[in-house]
Amino acid sequence: MVxxxxxxxxxxEFLQMPLExxxxxxxxxxxxxxxYGVKMLFWGMPLGVHEDVVCLFETNGSSExxxxxxxxxxxxxxxxxxxxxxxxxxxTVY
Numbered sequence: 001m002v003x004x005x006x007x008x009x010x011x012x013e014f015l016q017m018p019l020e021x022x023x024x025x026x027x028x029x030x031x032x033x034x035x036y037g038v039k040m041l042f043w044g045m046p047l048g049v050h051e052d053v054v055c056l057f058e059t060n061g062s063s064e065x066x067x068x069x070x071x072x073x074x075x076x077x078x079x080x081x082x083x084x085x086x087x088x089x090x091x092t093v094y
Contacts, residue, residue, distance in 0.1 A: 007051035036069035
């Protein structure tokens with residue numbers, strides 16, 4: 001089992017959304033994760049760091065599942081990349 005603590009720096013577009021809409025996005029992320037065999041254990045708003053959102057993801061086995069999920073989650077290589085998530089910082093926990 002491998003866990004990933006991901007700190008997300010959000011874009012102004014995300015931060016200006018109504019709170020209810022912002023709360024829906026992590027539920028979307030969880031559904032995307034599930035398609036890759038990745039489980040979102042929790043998400044929240046961290047204190048004491050410059051990022052706006054923190055998520056904890058978990059995979060059983062290969063890290064390849066997480067990296068495939070991350071590519072879709074962050075829309076890497078598409079025009080949607082960076083729309084809501086400006087930057088991420090990840091801590092891998094074994």
